[in-house]
Amino acid sequence: MWRKSSYSPDGNNCVEIGAGVGVRDSKAPTAPHLPVSPAGWEAFLDATKGDQFGRA
Structure with a gap:
């Protein structure tokens, strides 16, 4: 089952994650x-929460 992020504003420009x-x-x-x-x-989630990728 695939899920979109709840942070995707319009539901079109996002990625989906599938468990496993x-x-x-x-x-x-x-x-x-x-x-x-x-x-x-x-x-990956830990890195994004810690802002290890920086701001663009």
């Missing part, structure tokens, strides 16, 4: 997805 599956572009749901392990996803 990976990440995909919501505009191209049939395109290949990026596989992400549970540990990898947790590390």
Whole structure:
């Protein structure tokens, strides 16, 4: 099952996460997805919460 972020303002320009599956572009749901392990996803979330990516 795929979920969109609740922070996506218009529901179009976002990514979706699939539990135990990976990440995909919501505009191209049939395109290949990026596989992400549970540990990898947790590390990504921790990095974003800690602002390790900086501001663009």
